[in-house]
Amino acid sequence: MTTTVPVTITINGEPRDLAVAPHRTLLDVLRNEAGLTGTKKGCDVGDCGACTVLLDDVPVNSCLVLAVEAAGRNVTTIEGIAPAPDRLHLLQENFMALGASQCGFCTPGIIVMAKALLDQNPDPTEEEIRFGLAGNICRCTGYTKIIEAIQVTARQMAAAGGETA
Amino acid sequence: MTSVIGKSVKRTDTLGKVTGGAVYAGDVVLPGLLHGKTKRSTVAHARIKAIDTTKALALPGVKAILTHGDVPRVLHYGSPHPRSASVTQDQYILDTKVRYFGEGVAAVAATSEEIAELACELIEVEYEPLPAVFTVEDALKPGAPAIHDVGPGGNLVLDPFVVTRGDVEKGFAEADLIVEGEYGMGRPTPAYMEPNVCVCQWDPLGKLTIWTSTQSPFMVRGTLAEVLGLPLNKVRVLVDHMGGGFGAKQDLFQHEFLCALLAQRTRRPVRMEFTRKETFLGGRTRHPGTVWIRQGFKRDGTITAREAKVVFNSGAYGSHGPGVTAVGTAALTSLYRCENVRLEGRCVYTNTPIAGAFRGYGVVQTYYALDILMDEAAETLGMDPAALKLKNAVREGDVAPSNHPLTGHGLEDCIRRGMDETGWASRSSKPKAGRLRRGWGMGCEMHGSSAYPGIKEQGNAVVRMNEDGSVTLLTGTTGLGTGAHTALAQITAEELGVTFEDVAVVHGDTDVVPWDIGAFASHTTFMAGRACQMAAAQVKAKVLARAADRLEVSAADLEIRDSVITVKGVPGMSLTVREAIAAEKGIPAPQLLGEGSYHPTKSYSFGAHFVEVEVDTETGQVSVLQVVPVHEIGKVIHPIAAAGQIEGGIQQGIGHTLSEDFVVDHRDGRPLNASFVDYKMPLAMDMPPIRTIILETAPSDGGPFGAKGVGEDPIIAIGPAIANAIHDAIGVRFRHYPITPEQILAALEEKAGAQAA
Ligand code: FES
Ligand code: FES
Numbered sequence: 001m002t003t004t005v006p007v008t009i010t011i012n013g014e015p016r017d018l019a020v021a022p023h024r025t026l027l028d029v030l031r032n033e034a035g036l037t038g039t040k041k042g043c044d045v046g047d048c049g050a051c052t053v054l055l056d057d058v059p060v061n062s063c064l065v066l067a068v069e070a071a072g073r074n075v076t077t078i079e080g081i082a083p084a085p086d087r088l089h090l091l092q093e094n095f096m097a098l099g100a101s102q103c104g105f106c107t108p109g110i111i112v113m114a115k116a117l118l119d120q121n122p123d124p125t126e127e128e129i130r131f132g133l134a135g136n137i138c139r140c141t142g143y144t145k146i147i148e149a150i151q152v153t154a155r156q157m158a159a160a161g162g163e164t165a
Numbered sequence: 166m167t168s169v170i171g172k173s174v175k176r177t178d179t180l181g182k183v184t185g186g187a188v189y190a191g192d193v194v195l196p197g198l199l200h201g202k203t204k205r206s207t208v209a210h211a212r213i214k215a216i217d218t219t220k221a222l223a224l225p226g227v228k229a230i231l232t233h234g235d236v237p238r239v240l241h242y243g244s245p246h247p248r249s250a251s252v253t254q255d256q257y258i259l260d261t262k263v264r265y266f267g268e269g270v271a272a273v274a275a276t277s278e279e280i281a282e283l284a285c286e287l288i289e290v291e292y293e294p295l296p297a298v299f300t301v302e303d304a305l306k307p308g309a310p311a312i313h314d315v316g317p318g319g320n321l322v323l324d325p326f327v328v329t330r331g332d333v334e335k336g337f338a339e340a341d342l343i344v345e346g347e348y349g350m351g352r353p354t355p356a357y358m359e360p361n362v363c364v365c366q367w368d369p370l371g372k373l374t375i376w377t378s379t380q381s382p383f384m385v386r387g388t389l390a391e392v393l394g395l396p397l398n399k400v401r402v403l404v405d406h407m408g409g410g411f412g413a414k415q416d417l418f419q420h421e422f423l424c425a426l427l428a429q430r431t432r433r434p435v436r437m438e439f440t441r442k443e444t445f446l447g448g449r450t451r452h453p454g455t456v457w458i459r460q461g462f463k464r465d466g467t468i469t470a471r472e473a474k475v476v477f478n479s480g481a482y483g484s485h486g487p488g489v490t491a492v493g494t495a496a497l498t499s500l501y502r503c504e505n506v507r508l509e510g511r512c513v514y515t516n517t518p519i520a521g522a523f524r525g526y527g528v529v530q531t532y533y534a535l536d537i538l539m540d541e542a543a544e545t546l547g548m549d550p551a552a553l554k555l556k557n558a559v560r561e562g563d564v565a566p567s568n569h570p571l572t573g574h575g576l577e578d579c580i581r582r583g584m585d586e587t588g589w590a591s592r593s594s595k596p597k598a599g600r601l602r603r604g605w606g607m608g609c610e611m612h613g614s615s616a617y618p619g620i621k622e623q624g625n626a627v628v629r630m631n632e633d634g635s636v637t638l639l640t641g642t643t644g645l646g647t648g649a650h651t652a653l654a655q656i657t658a659e660e661l662g663v664t665f666e667d668v669a670v671v672h673g674d675t676d677v678v679p680w681d682i683g684a685f686a687s688h689t690t691f692m693a694g695r696a697c698q699m700a701a702a703q704v705k706a707k708v709l710a711r712a713a714d715r716l717e718v719s720a721a722d723l724e725i726r727d728s729v730i731t732v733k734g735v736p737g738m739s740l741t742v743r744e745a746i747a748a749e750k751g752i753p754a755p756q757l758l759g760e761g762s763y764h765p766t767k768s769y770s771f772g773a774h775f776v777e778v779e780v781d782t783e784t785g786q787v788s789v790l791q792v793v794p795v796h797e798i799g800k801v802i803h804p805i806a807a808a809g810q811i812e813g814g815i816q817q818g819i820g821h822t823l824s825e826d827f828v829v830d831h832r833d834g835r836p837l838n839a840s841f842v843d844y845k846m847p848l849a850m851d852m853p854p855i856r857t858i859i860l861e862t863a864p865s866d867g868g869p870f871g872a873k874g875v876g877e878d879p880i881i882a883i884g885p886a887i888a889n890a891i892h893d894a895i896g897v898r899f900r901h902y903p904i905t906p907e908q909i910l911a912a913l914e915e916k917a918g919a920q921a922a
Binding site: 013031032035036037038039040041042044045047048051077078079080081082088092093096097098099101102103104105106107108114129130131133134136137138139140141142143144145146147 | 173175176178179180181182183184185186187188189191192194224256329358359406407408411438440441475614645646647648779793805806808809813814815818840841842846848849850852854855
């Protein structure tokens, strides 16, 4: 019943031609139209950060962005974080190894947010990490191991000369 | 020496979580999928006079609407542990009455979520309002409106639950000092990150498949089958990953029935997904309530008698009310030794959101009261609170709440270790003046692994060794996010003598895996783990028998480690597991199957939390500066996962104590803060550093390799520890949670006034 608008959104490096209703959120289009269900919906109103993606490298709550606003732009989701199909991003490695993901529902949003954080500030203090994650709710971990995984990643990246994976 | 357990192997379930590939129920896409929505009541107590769906049905895209006349009318258990004493049978899929604001009254399936929502708005419900009660006091008044026809009457969910031990009168007569207090609890909710969601599909033969975010898939299967009149082999429940549950996702929710029926009616798959607001309205909360306790003490701190009255608010339905009341009340027999005990627990219906199972299951409330009262007593006795608790800590041989004798000295070990770690004896006692005032507090807890004796549980496992020596573990336990499946694989590998990587876990399909009661009661590793160990032992015996044949030695002389079979005392004589079982000369490899069924009794884990807080006397804000949790949980299977449980429990416990309260307007029963903005939880900026210490000093004979549970323990002791620390900081005793900044400011003002006067 609603009319759709054709848009091209580059998702994880791949231009995607999609027909979207003007009122649909980027989150819904990613999950339902683009088939990328890694990005989660925890609230749909901008309160939890589970839906965090990068829009032209800037982290946004994809539930607060209309899909049409993303036309012609670059979107990076959790599925596009790994540097190669057979290799994980260091953040992903460390989230696994250090127990930073429990139920995992917050994890995609937090990893995407952490990537943006480290890209901007490769050597963050604990306070800066906590501030950076202020909009991401995790109900399982107490954040202890999430902070640790991000700190360890920052150190490893520094040791590897800024390489992220 | 163990080779696989006790190590933090890489959790296999988290690969999908860090890459986005893990499939949660809401991620399931099926051709022709319709979207379902629940129409929810806007009154707290009413009879439904009429429902008009004409306008909604006329909306293009609407495929079906169900109201109470369209669904089977079967009185069913709110939580699917049918026929256990823990739960009530007081719900219909859709009733002719509503009992709380937000209860489902109709359901719509449409081609999009927006259309389904719009259709819900177009459904017209005519209510005949009934008098409503929102507090326990009002619900218990003579002549109060009866919310249910079932149950003992008088709005009681169950007959009062009474525990007596020894002679309470004699105990109080022997006391030098009697301390008493009444403690009040707000209404925290689990607020798991994944809103409730399910997808239902029927096949042409009339079989229902449901993907649902549940902790207890076999219970969902059983109750759906019973209510829909299907044999168990016509209901298949699938759950791979789930985004948290914390106990609440043990209940069977209205939308799970409605989704199945909408899919049946439309002959198309249907998804029903809660919004965050619905997750508050239609979810389950912890039981609010009051706990009154009176304790007698000798001058040396010995407890002579304990009397308590526990009253829980169940909300509109019973759910886990009986279990929570029994477990929470019975917990007061223990923690601190006392021979003369009289306890009474009650649970009361009100027209408020449903309280259900939530991590800590009644014990959070009762130990909050008991532990603060111990601090109050210490103050009066002139004793150090930790010393008083240590003196009275339960120990080896004492009778547990379950009536089993306790094993070991776990609680004493936790208290002593925490005192050492924090330098408790020499902690700062400098005057608490100035704007920012700091204080230390500690609290204790114990909690049972398994729900026995409330439920006679059973853990099952099937272990199969494939012809290449790899192992498949089939388990009915759910992947709640705790890492339990990794722990089960570790236990299986350890027992069998293979590597962790050799074991693959199959779970999440009730058509395939052995029956399981569900992931709750801190029992998965404890109970299913033991079943895995039993099943693995059977497979191991078969492998060794085969190897013994090949090596021409006795099986008793063989051992397996890292998938290599060696002869004890004969270096060089060895065989890989794969070689031992391989096919040869056209004869297939043997069928190597083991099956474990374990009926646990009970073990208890222990904990003591030490907390430092800072109170801002100008804003009333309490910051938790550091937490040192010490837990005794028997043999640790996966240290990082165990620590993760502890840290997450502390986060929720801090929330309970300082901010979380799902509030209902006492005029009309309307929830006032059904969103993440208004329901305040501790997040990244609020969480303190946590220095977790895990002890293994009192292993359980009942658990695999001595392991006990840890899932619920960490949410219990943090609350009283914070309340006691606030008292240490500002000298004000709070007997409730959450303790809000406004209350801190008011109390400080009152105190200043009293001092000036
Ligand atoms: S789903 Fe977007 S912020 Fe919660
Ligand atoms: S891991 Fe469950 S919400 Fe973060």
